Structure formats: structure tokens, C-alpha cells
Amino acid sequence: MAPMNTLDTELRIDELEYKLQFQEDMIDSLNQALIVQQRDLIIMKEKLSLLAKQLESNRQQQQNIIEGEIPPHY
Secondary structure: OOOOOHHHHHHHHHHHHHHHHHHHHHHHHHHHHHHHHHHHHHHHHHHHHHHHHHHHHHHHHHHHHHOOOOOOOO
């Protein structure tokens, strides 16, 4: 294997530094996307929970109507 001269070494170091910076930028971008997705997921879970509660309330009201009872809001 031929010994590397200073110019080759500097070029390789420059290339590695470039690749490292690209990777750091990519990791930061992915991290930001993950933060946004996590926030959106929390919001969707809260909305789903609220929707489930509303659905259960509507089912109970329908059951009261079927059984001939007056719903509580009347």
C-alpha cells in the first residue's frame, strides 16, 4: 500500500468533515420531524379519547330513548 501524502490526507479529512456535517444536519432534520410527529400523535390521542367519550354518551342517550326514558337534557 502506497503511503499517503499530506494533500491526500487533507482531502480525506475534508471529505470526512463534509460527511459528518451532512449526517449532523440529517439527524437534526429527523429529530425535528420526530418532535412534530410526537406532538401530532398526542393531539390525535386526545381527540380520539374525546370522540370515544362522545360516542359512549350518544350510545347511552340512544339506549335511554329505546327504553322509553327521557334523556337527561330534557
